[in-house]
Amino acid sequence: MTTILATDFWTSIMPNVVANKDVFIQSTWETIYMTLVSGIIAGILGIIIGIALVVTAPGGILANRTTYWILDKLVNIFRSIPFIILLAVIAPFTRLLVGTSIGTTAALVPLTIGTAPFYARQVQNALVDVDRGIIEAAEAVGASPMQIIFRVYLREALPDLIRTSVVTVISLIGLTAMAGAIGGGGLGNTAISIGYDRFENDITIMAMIIILAIVFIIQILGDLWARKTDHR
Amino acid sequence: MAANAPIIDLKGIDVTFKEADRTVRAVKNVDLEVAKGDIYGIVGYSGAGKSTLVRVINQLQRQTSGKVTVSGQNMGALKGKALRQARTKIGMIFQHFNLMNERTIGDNVMFPLLLGSKLSRHDKQAKVDELLDLVGLSEKKNDYPAQLSGGQKQRVAIARALANDPEILISDEATSALDPKTTSSILDLLKNLNEKLGLTVVLITHEMQAVKSICNKVAVMQSGEIVERGDLLTIFSKPTQQLTKEFIETSSQIDAALANVVAQPSIQHLQANERLVVLSYAGASTDDPLIAQLYEQFKVTPNILFGNVEILQNTPVGNLGLVLSGEGDAVDKALAYVKEQGVTVRQISVAEYQAELARKAAEADTNDEGEA
Known part of the structure; x- marks a missing residue:
């Protein structure tokens, strides 16, 4: 036990990781911060748009052909843009919104x-x-459309919503790895701009291990929660 | 609303669905009056427009034209909140129960009470308990639908439909997914609710057996139209439409008995003075000693081949298969007398009947191949 916990041991197998400990702590937080904040905002937007798509679809409880058509096409367009291009394309919009386009x-x-x-x-x-x-x-x-959305749709679909949220968060963590391209930092950036570019392979591997650990934790918690709510 | 006005009054209902390349007229100019306290059966094969027609009652389906009046309210004119309020007085149950899987049995029954009922929290709970007790499922309150059998699920659905104390219950093929024993227990429950709560029931089904056991009135639907309607007894004892006869046959098995009879050699070689007949009778006409009269008055000997009697609405309805034999025109005179007594007489020519059976069998065969 003492050998595993000893700094000597880690220095011998991952010398650069130990030397850059502070970088790892910071980039892990950056990844978690980016995932959490954009996850919450995208989650709210996604649920609103998803509900709107279902209720305005033909045969839906608030069927509206025009609204559905517009939402459907918008979703398709934004889903089709590769993320690395999206980063660059919306830079002016980003600057307008948060005052800067890097970071x-x-x-x-x-x-x-x-x-x-x-x-x-x-x-x-x-x-x-x-x-x-x-x-x-x-x-x-005699349920109203709002009651049907909140008391029926969201309630009945809850286990599936949890499962798809997990999938979404995991893919979001994947996207945060690209945020380094606009100076966003995070574990992905550390893996490439320090580990890969400087041939410090232990840094790349450690970044991967931390990301995997985060993904596994989310996956396990999500599965447990979904199973607990599922009564079908 | 006048005291004796129908609780459900459909006038000239038309429902047309527009699809990309065609329009489908699912309901064609249907009038239907259901009186308070009726258990009104609507029978027809699938695709006849039954479900569409009953969905017009609570406006889950808007009519293309026509007028829907429920409890004196013009339903077609209602929108939004007023429509939802009116719907709370019309309960509905479905073939596939449509319970919410992620809510317990108690919460499923509670659901209609969460939508704007003015009861206190405590009263709502009491109401749920009372309803579960009514359908005999008190001990399942905290279970989920997945843990229940089909019949139990339908009972929960009935309790849910009754949560807002409706005056009308629409049953859309509610027993079609259940086995015969469960079906009859659900039908008994509906009958019981009808008597105990004065609930008016509109029951759609393709099973004549269900109609026979609880309905007091029946309408037969085909291709969006009501082809025959009336009180249960009249429809069963004196059907006029081919489709109605078919439905009645599925529940009485008279044709099955006849098919057996005509297969027998003694029947295939009837003498000239012998006649194969089926007598159908209902109610009062069964009080006279008809069979005895045949011999006493006309010296006609009846040979009984098969028979059945059913009690519909506390009235016996029977079918009797006979071979009558007598001298000269005695048989014809006897049959004329029988008709005068209000009994329906169906004379059967054995050769024709066998040809008919063969034709039907061939038809059924080609249908099977078509499906396969």
Whole structure:
């Protein structure tokens, strides 16, 4: 035990990681910060757009062909833009919104815009899976559209929503690794601009291990939660 | 609303669905009046427009034209909140139960009470307990629908439909996914609710057996139209439409008995003075000693082949298969007398009947191949 915890041991197998400990602590926080903030904003946007897609779709409880068509196309367009290009393309918009187009906070804007449409589709798929008959039964007892959205759709789809949220957060962590391109920092940036570019391979590997650990924790917690809420 | 006005009054209802390349007229100019306290059965094969028609009652389906009046309210004119309020007085149950999977049984029944009921929290709980008790599922309150059998799920759905004390219950093929024993227990429950709460029930089904066991009135639907309607007894004892006869047959098995009878050699070689007939009768006409009269008055000997009697609405409805034999035109005279007594007489020519059976069998075969 003593040998594993000893600094000597770590210095011998990962010399550069030990030398750059502060960088790792900071970049881990940057990754968590970017994931959390853009995840929450994109989550809210995605749920709103996802719900709107379901209720305005043909045969939906608030069917509206025009709204559906516009939302559907917008989601498709933004989902089709490669993230690394999106980073650059929306830079002026980012500057307008947060005052700068470089740095961790600036990365939040493209991360949100890159994630929200993806999540909206996932939410849409989860909600569409709620049996039409259940919606009809709610309508038959006099539920309003808002009541159907909050008390039926979101409630019935909750296990699926949790599962798709996990998928979305994991893919969001993947996107944060690209944020280094606009000076966003984070573990991805550390892995490339320090580990890869300077041939300090232990840094690249450590960055990967930390990202994997974060992903596994989210996956396990998400699965547990989804299973707990699922009564089908 | 006048005291004796129908609780549900549909006038000239038309429902048309526009699809990309065609328009489908699912309901065609239907009038329907359901009186308070009725259990009104609507029978028809799938695609006849039954479900569309009943969805017009609570406006889950808007009519293309026509007028829908429920409890004196013009439903077509209602929108938004007023419509939702009106819907709370019309309960509905479904073939696939449509319970919320992520809510417990108690919460499913509670659901309609969460939407704007003015009851206190405590009263709502009491109401849920009372409803679960009514359908016999008190001990399942904290279970989830996935843990229940089909019949139990339908009971929960009934409790949910009754949460807002509706005056009308619409049953959309509610027993079609259940086994015969469960079906009859659900039907008994509906009948019980009808008697105990004065609930008016509109029951759609393709099973004549269900109609026979609880309905007092029945309408037969085909291709969006009501082809025949009336009180249960009249429809069963004197059906006029081919489709109605088909539905009745599925529940009485008279044709199955006849098919057996005509296969027997003694029946295939009837003498000239012998006649194969089926007598159908309902209610009062069964009080006279009809069979005895045949011999006493006309010297006609009846040979009974098969028979059945069912009690519909406390009235016996029977079918009797006979071979009548007598001298000269005695049989014809006897049959004329029987008709005068209000009994429906169906004379059967064995050869024709067998040809008919063969034709039907061939038809069924090609249908099977078509499906396969």
